[in-house]
Amino acid sequence: xxxxxxxxxxxxxxGVLLGYRKLKASKQEFHNSIxxxxxxxxxxFPSLWRSILRDRVKFYNRLTRDEKxxxxxxxxxxxxxxxxxxxxxxxxxxxxxxxxxxAVIPVFRFSRWNYANLKEVQLYPDQFQIPDSxxxxxxxxxxxxxxxxxxxxxxxxNEGFHDNTDNKNVVIHEFIHVLDxxxxxxxxxxxxxxxxxxxxxxxxxxxxxxxEIDFGTSTIRDYGAANRAEFLAVVSxxxxxxxERLRTEHPxxxxxxxxxxxxxx
Ligand SMILES: [Zn+2]
Numbered sequence: 001x002x003x004x005x006x007x008x009x010x011x012x013x014x015g016v017l018l019g020y021r022k023l024k025a026s027k028q029e030f031h032n033s034i035x036x037x038x039x040x041x042x043x044x045f046p047s048l049w050r051s052i053l054r055d056r057v058k059f060y061n062r063l064t065r066d067e068k069x070x071x072x073x074x075x076x077x078x079x080x081x082x083x084x085x086x087x088x089x090x091x092x093x094x095x096x097x098x099x100x101x102x103a104v105i106p107v108f109r110f111s112r113w114n115y116a117n118l119k120e121v122q123l124y125p126d127q128f129q130i131p132d133s134x135x136x137x138x139x140x141x142x143x144x145x146x147x148x149x150x151x152x153x154x155x156x157x158n159e160g161f162h163d164n165t166d167n168k169n170v171v172i173h174e175f176i177h178v179l180d181x182x183x184x185x186x187x188x189x190x191x192x193x194x195x196x197x198x199x200x201x202x203x204x205x206x207x208x209x210x211x212e213i214d215f216g217t218s219t220i221r222d223y224g225a226a227n228r229a230e231f232l233a234v235v236s237x238x239x240x241x242x243x244e245r246l247r248t249e250h251p252x253x254x255x256x257x258x259x260x261x262x263x264x265x
Pocket of ligand 1 (some may be wrong): 204
C-alpha cells in the first residue's frame with residue numbers, strides 16, 4: 001500500500017466517522033409529537049372506498065382480513081385529519097383513497113404514528129410549478145411558507161397505482177420524505193425507527209447500493225443515487241410495491257427496511 005492510498009483510507013474513515021457523529025447528534029433532536037386525532041365514528045368504512053382499495057392498491061390486497069380492517073381504519077383516520085385540497089380541480093373519492101393509502105402504507109405497522117406535522121395535501125391535475133422556482137414537479141414536500149403541505153399530481157398518482165411492476169409510486173415516495181422529515185431533517189435517517197440502532201450498517205448499505213446504481217449494475221432506479229434521502233424514498237417505493245423482488249435481489253437492504261418499517265410502540 002503506498003502513502004497516497006493510506007492517506008485516502010484515513011481520510012475516508014475520518015469523513016465517515018464525522019458524518020456518523022453528526023447523524024448521531026441529529027437523531028437526538030427527534031421527538032414524535034402526538035396530537036389529538038379525530039377518529040372515525042362507528043359508521044362502517046364506505047363500500048365505495050373499499051372497492052377502490054381492492055381495485056387499485058396491491059399492498060391492501062396482500063393483507064389478511066384483520067389487517068385490511070386496520071388499514072381501512074387508518075385510511076379513515078388520515079382522511080378525517082388531513083385536508084385534501086384540489087388545486088383548480090375537484091377531489092374525487094378515488095383521489096382521496098389513493099392519497100390516504102399511499103400515506104398509510106409506510107406507517108401501517110407503526111401502532112402510534114400520526115402525521116403530526118402535516119396540515120394539507122394539495123392535489124394538482126398534472127405536474128405543477130415548484131414554489132419560488134420555474135421548475136416543475138410531480139410530487140413535493142413543502143417548506144417555508146408551504147411547511148406542512150404535500151403537493152401531488154393526480155396523473156402521477158394514477159400512474160403509481162396503475163403499474164405495480166415499476167417500483168414507482170409518487171405518493172409513497174413523498175410520504176417517506178414526510179416521515180423522514182419528522183425528526184427535523186430530510187436526510188435518509190428515520191428518527192422514530194433508527195433512534196436506538198447503530199447507523200453504521202445502514203450507512204454502509206446506502207454507500208454500496210448507491211455505488212451500484214452509479215455503475216449501472218443495479219435494479220434500483222437511478223434517482224436513488226441522488227442523495228441519501230432520495231435513496232431511502234426510492235428503495236422504500238420498491239420495498240412496499242414489490243417486497244419479494246427486493247428480498248431476492250437486495251436481501252441486506254430488504255432486511256434493513258423490513259426492520260425500519262416493522263411494528264413500533
Ligand atoms: Zn424525493
